[in-house]
Amino acid sequence: MTILIKNVLVEGREKNIYIEGNEIAAITDAGSGRSKVREAEFVIDGKRKAVIPGLFNGHTHAAMTLLRGYADDMPLHEWLSTKIWPLEARITEEDVYWGTKLACLEMIKSGTTFFNDMYWYWGGSTRAVAESGIRAMLSAVFIDGFDEEKAKEQIKRNEALYRESKKLPKRIIFALGPHAIYTVSEESLCWVRDFSERHDLLVHIHLSETEAEVEECIKRYGMRPVEFLDRIGFLSSRTIACHCIHLSRKEMELLRKNDVKIVHNPGSNMKLSSGTLPYEELKKAGLYANIALGTDGCASNNNLDMIEEMKIASLVHKALSGDPTSMPAHEAFELATRNAAKMFRLNSGVIEEGKLADIALIDLTKVELVPNHNLTSNIVYSANGSCVDTVICDGEILMEGRKVNGEDEIKEKAQEVAYELVNRKSP
């Protein structure tokens, strides 16, 4: 497939973008004599639109869209134990499929072309992602509860999923998803470490999200979470550590030494009062390029809008540091694009020839983007997901003029599934 986007703003200048297969094949000056407009199967009018890299949602549990607004404003443990876990105990693969379909739709509609997921029923998620056209890294929740039998099951299951993943479209990437150090045994973590190294797989883990996690780790292993993972050789440049809130200086240094990747989830962390990623300190420790942004799941955010997430990220660091220059707009934007692409080993995250055609067009006629003194500022501080007009992922047009194929059916069916799920009797 070939796509031509005519007269679109690329960093303030009108250009033509020519997409061939799943790549940006050429970017030429619009209207200049030298640029002959190539023919293409699809032509998109880019007038009054600006192109940006498709956004990266670095950490989510996509199918939790089903639980959006189901339980909010509760103490963390009560929320988990009385609301989220009982529901998740009766969730089915079909639920996960529809929840993930809804999530993919929401992400496409807000300019996200990649997400990093960890959830139950990997088969449901992969089916939804395969159909949606979005790019994703999908891991199955690996929890053994320190039980040897369960550990064996999980290992067997992940080996099978890894084999299965080879049959999927290339835009679906398999990752290992050990849930956290308080739900996965040391033995299983070591298996993850070895399997990830052998097959060069990324590892998606929750790390130092709450103070309770740190305290429990000190009790169990006599050291803090990052220290423990370093001791067992778990940490590497393949580790995608999500949250990373409660860190000592020494732990930050260990993260740097091991080139660990970090996903910041400011909205979820604020909503659950978990604390905040020590952004300025991590930057000082040399980890800036290793940080991406995520929304977390919809039960704790409650949307998947990465444009909103960039603003929340910047605001919370300005507020906490007392320094209005903290996390300027261009950094928040890089966290959601360039940094994330590198972290997930994708040839994208910037608009350049030869990069993957994972892009979004911003509608510059939206009132919140007028005037346009500074597009990055406008996107980060004023826009929201509804300012995205067109989304292309892997060279396919997933949304044009805010229309996505099959949208109504997805919303209706997912809503039905969600209502049925919350009213379902325990098994």
Add this chain to the structure above:
Amino acid sequence: MTILIKNVLVEGREKNIYIEGNEIAAITDAGSGRSKVREAEFVIDGKRKAVIPGLFNGHTHAAMTLLRGYADDMPLHEWLSTKIWPLEARITEEDVYWGTKLACLEMIKSGTTFFNDMYWYWGGSTRAVAESGIRAMLSAVFIDGFDEEKAKEQIKRNEALYRESKKLPKRIIFALGPHAIYTVSEESLCWVRDFSERHDLLVHIHLSETEAEVEECIKRYGMRPVEFLDRIGFLSSRTIACHCIHLSRKEMELLRKNDVKIVHNPGSNMKLSSGTLPYEELKKAGLYANIALGTDGCASNNNLDMIEEMKIASLVHKALSGDPTSMPAHEAFELATRNAAKMFRLNSGVIEEGKLADIALIDLTKVELVPNHNLTSNIVYSANGSCVDTVICDGEILMEGRKVNGEDEIKEKAQEVAYELVNRKSP
């Protein structure tokens, strides 16, 4: 004019809403035998929509939409002195008119039907508001810089504006706008106090926004800002005090004693690293019903989306208090509706017969509102301004199906004016 909204969700039930003149004349069960549908000049299909009170933006400087994204991520004083003030020195009434037109458009598009404004060129603002159909309380910036001559001018000007305001449509309300205690002399503040009492006018003031303000006040008057205003008898139930970040216990008690109204601007306060309103403490002091929400101006937010502001408000208090039950969704929603209506002495802020027809319809088919387990949660935590489909203010339809009359011209002209302003030579 009469408007009938058919089959719209009112607190979870399908109703018909009948609007006559500028009031909600009747709310009847949809589809029930007893409710004969009255005829109306305009009929709106409310299917898959929910009605909410139009939102209140409790504090803004509307025309600053012109400076959206013009200067961000800078230290406060440098930002004001090198960017904002020099531009404001050369702003004209025509600029203010177009900036306010743009602001009104943005507010209508995000469900806001009332805003409380303080800015230069009151005439420009009132003209824009009169044309837009939105409801507003407009004050002229009153700054005398502790100069007796300027004070006299300002007093004369405000007396004239007050007289002029009587000719305006009733939905435009005149208020006094003494900028702050560090820009207005004690004598002028006393004049404001007396004039406001004599004519029963609300008074819009910035109060305790920065630590520097508090320090300066202690130097100048030997006491803290709220103590000073209490001493001169300035505080009353007519005082709309914006920001209120740096408050002692004693000051909170003085605010309560004087029934002062408070506007919280979390987005702006975070972006400028000003600190945060002590929400839980003010609630404990019995001031909950006196608190509303505002966006502040677009130079420091950078949009006027009250739906986004509700989320930011709730998140920042959950994050700072360490308590995820802090400012639950229904409180954030009340701050932007019921509380604000009372504060600005308007018979609105709730959906009831006899209330002003200042309402918004939410489009429940938006992907971020699916599923709809809890509408208030969805609006506060997941929606943004683009989920608003229809806006009615003072009984007039200002937006239907997201279309506002004259929208394109307003955006084009305001953009032109904004670019011309930032490139204009100093006078």
